Amino acid sequence: KIKIRAKYRVKGHRIIVNEIPYEVNKSNLLKKIASLVREEKIRGIADLKDESDREGIRIVIKVKRDANPEIVVNQLLEHTELEVTYGIINLVLVDGVPRTLNLKQLMEEYLRHRMDVLIRKTNFQLRKAKERKHIVEGLVKALNMIDDIIRLIKSSRTPRIAEENLIKLGFSELQARAILDMKLQKLTSMEINALVEENRKLEEEINRLNNLLKNESLRYKTIKEELMEIKRKYGDKRRTTIIKGAVEKREIEDLIPNEKVVVILTKKGYIRRLKMDEYRPQGRGGKGVMINYGDGDLPQDVIISDLHDYILFFTRNGRVYWLKTYEIPEGTRRSRGRAIVNLLPRIGSEVIRIIPVSNFEGYLFFATRNGTVKRTSLSEFSNPRATGIRALLLDEDDELVDVKITSGDEDIFLFTKYGQAIRFSEDDVRVMGRAARGVRGIKLRDGDEVISASASSEGTYVFSLLNTGYGKRTNIREYRRIKRGGYGVRYINTRGGYVVRSMLTTEDDEVLILTKKGMSIRVKLDQVSVQGRNARGVRMIHLEKGDEVLNAAKIS
Template identity: 40%
Template sequence: MAEGEKIVTRIIEDEMKNAYIDYSMSVIVSRALPDVRDGLKPVHRRVLYGMSELGLASNRPYKKSARIVGEVLGKFHPHGDSAVYDTMVRMAQPWSLRYPLVDGQGNFGSIDGDNPAAMRYTEARLRKIAEELLADLEKNTVDFRLNFDDSLQEPTVLPAKVPNLLINGASGIAVGMATNMPPHNLVEVVNATKAYIDNTDIDIVGLMEYVKGPDFPTGATIYGVEGIQQAYATGKGRVVMRAKADIEIDSNDRERIIITEIPYQVNKATTIEKISHLVNEKRLEGISYVNDESDRQGMRIVVDLKRDANAQVVLNKLYQLTPLQSSFSINNVALVNGRPQTLNLKDMIRHFVDHRHEVVTRRTQYELEEAEKRAHILKGLLIALDNLDEVIALIRASQTADLARAGLIERFELSEMQAKAILDMRLQRLTGLEREKIENQFKDLMEKIDYYRAVLADVNMRMGIIKDELDEMIEKFGDERRTNITYSDGEIRIEDLIANEDMIVTITNQGYIKRTLATAYQAQGRGGTGFRGTGTKDSDFVEHLISTRTHNYMLFFTEMGKCFWLRVYQIPQGERTNRGRPIQNMINIDREDRVKAFITVESLDDQDFLNSHYIIMATRKGQVKKTLLRDYSRPRANGILAITINEGDELLEAKLTDGNSHIVIGTREGYAVRFEEEKVREMGRTAMGVRGITLQNDEDAVVGMLVVSDDQANILVVSEQGYGKQTSVEEYRVTNRGGKGVKTINVSDKIGKLVAVKKVENPEEEDLMIITKMGITIRMEVSGINVLGRNTQGVRLIKLKGGDEIASATIVVETEEEKTAVEGDEETPDTPETDTQDDTPDTDE
């Protein structure tokens, strides 16, 4: 041991504790956590400051990334070059930062996880928004400190005109703590900041009226708001992100899922590999092919489905098993006065406003001092100009400049600075115009000095300046929100977010379904040619037209006798000419099955209603059955058995009743039977039912069933060739069920077979909507259709062209808006062709 040295005994636990504390504090303060004021970690701040020192403004040429990295390493950041370059690369990636701070040129990686090119190949410069973070740095707005070798000064924080911590977020792992802060929309954050300035007592709920939630650079959807609310209130929370996916139908009538946005920080290539791996392992069924069609225009991942696959089921499986649904754990930890703190939304906004207030105050103080210095010099120049001859004589008489300066100070009571300025003044400043210019400059400076002093004396003026600068940031960088926010199950009823509007639901013969606003169909005069109501294939036509409302429940009954449940708002909405989506992808019906009947119910939760109402069903061969509505109030995803169907028969109609109505059944041959509902006893779901009507022959079949409660209603019938009429229910006498019935329309070659039997209760408020097999739609007022006897052929309702025939007809309620609709679309109504001749006597049972 050398002379003078000695060994000091230390407990190793204490030594390790102290060393670890020093290390951890260094990591926390100098590496891993952002500053609450500018939202930057030291390395980010040094990269931006280094680029600023290199003159890499947004309007200047790019410089090699290696040059920038060398500048930062050599002057400010004594760590590895990869740390600096990786930091700069991330600040240039539009999928990493909501508002990128670096403008990169070259290969800066991709959302697929590709590595950026080496720093010697890429170039970079600052973006305009980064310049706003650095603005006024030279005006003593922030403190500076010595760099690692005490040779240079670097800023401890940037002035930051924009709340960068909120708009770009941050992530980092320190020692014993971590931060994970999501990005937000600049417009929302700035508006919330202005609201806080106007009312510092505003609470989190008030701020959330402006800041709806995180806004990720990759878009996607946030599923649920509970995690957002928790994070904004406590600083910690969890949000679920889902990819944005649409379901399309390709040219082969197969569905496919198109993914255009993925969750934040999810690797696209890895996600596609994950999907393919799950398909190969048979854990994800229904997918035939996955292809990445992304290009410069945007992201597009195409998931082709097998023909029998349910697109919505496959999409839900993708969310469940792949990163297409991911979570973002929010942990708002940032440095406040050098100490890590967990911050809520108001805390972050408050600290930013406090920082901006300090910046504006220091900037104003600096500008005041500079203005006062300049005014002081100009005042001296004006004194010299007022005594120009004497000043010139004094200078000429002086042996040296120092003597001249001393003479000016003594003679005119000037300061050292003023005397020096006079001696440095060029001869051209002695002209009259130059004197006037100096006087104007002095006047302007005095006005600025008064303004600066007023700002420093009034906190409201300083807050006004902050708000004005924030408005400027919105004008320069404000954009639309990219990430949608939807409510998850259990947070809010979805129907509370959907207007309860009148809807027309259409189902085609080949099983395509959609809903359309009822107001999209304008009323026409009877006999018009109609307008195209839906886009269908040549071999397809609309078979069902359902008048309902958005919030209602629909029970679908298939020809095989199964029942399925759906809400109207779950049906895809489209225009009149849209084709819709296959109903097999909305409910899990068999491929060979078809929806044949339906009922709409306002609610399935009212037990009194469920126990006092029935569903009456009729089959093509004339069977009827009555079952309590309660038995159909909770169908399973795969459906429930509604009625047992005999071989060769199929379910045709299902109607909701109160148990005290009359049933009217009409057949293709133009006959109808009316009997009391109580003639049909209540049965279970699996029963086959009893005979409702006896058909005329093997060609005959039931075309419709009505439920009537009194004799005030009319029965409206429509034939294949476009003829129809109304007949009072009174003309259909009540008989026993099972009979052959009485004639309801005179069937002939001219009018064709009967295709629809409908009930009319309020002719002045109801319209008849007809769709042909070619997809032509006409809507007419029921009040314009003649009321005729049972044994007539009716009047022409629609002109048919090219061998077209009536496919379907339904009654819809006329809205107030539609009452003023323009009648007629292409042609004027025809004169009704009325034929009341009775060719065939009534045939009772």
């Protein structure tokens, strides 16, 4: 097969198409692009214009400011006739028999055909040269005895008798006819010399043609010279550019560096990704930097993800949706982001957790507000669907609060809003399908609820953060493993506040803290002291009056 691709160039945030593939209708192409944009199969296009005129085709595709033009090009090549494929079946007749040949065999058969043509042409030319030489020899012989020839012709009553008389003199029938057809001007000495010279050249030509028939290498040389002459005569500049090497489209990931980014989801359903360098590490207790959420909006979840990772979006009612991290528009600390319904139109409930996934090995561990837990193979979530799928069944008064990726042999930690925690083996929760409800993970006291979960592979310290801006680290050795379903132990003194996030961390991790008034701070956790379970901790961020901490994300 041969791929034919449109000629285009990227200029800033515009894609300019100057040529389209053979047999592609421009009007239909433009309609197709517009339709795919409406259906959101192609994202990132802001406008489409046809600026073609008598001088040629010019299609201008304007790319949105937050989109990557190379990614848009990749989508256009995949979904439209800006790139088409022509199938080739090398089915040919070889000696009257149908055969499918590869390129080498095609070239061999072409050379064989050219050789056959050359031999037949040479034989034809040789025959003609010999015939002409025979006649020229007769004419030269006749001119050497021209007086006798004239008398013979004059004494003959008819041309037929003259021809017979010439044959009697030793001329062939062809030569006799040529002599009788000869004009008187041939009797000049100049014409006689010309015939002698022609005879000599015919002798050389016959020798050349005989050598060509005898010498195969000479025939190949002749074929090469003929092809070079065709190239010289017709070989003008190519109108189609040949791309060396593979012509397969690059994967989108090939166009995007796989770097870590911050992804922030707000309670009103706006999402954006920010570069890590937007957040420089600061000492604990600092004021942090301002981050905008929009009027009355607050952060719902924040994660650190690689651009090539999938992000799974888990809704409060237990469904899950997919996006690639790079599909989330890049923003700044002061931008609001994009409404998630614009990226996931089928989503029908509030997203409470976003989980980055680089591969679909291991398990997903679910925790609900009322303390129910469930474990499901991550491979059951490896087939992205635009409509989403159900992740778990929930009781009417319950909702999903956290999701973790586990390996299958870890300890699970559940943390509650008012300072209770439980540690139990992951094996205590059997693997269930997506449609299952789960089992009890922790028993809750009145008014309390589960806020987060962690797996032991995430670190050796429990980092807990209060809405008042205080936080601490506690060694996981202080959390004894028990059977699931108990009350657990107290893990922090809330002192009139409540826990907004608890997570397992390592000595080298950092944490990004977000507040209600839009402040954020990035803190190295080795600056946070390790304290006992009953301590309140140390000040992590200086809060202004009326402000409080809402969420935090770990940076590994």
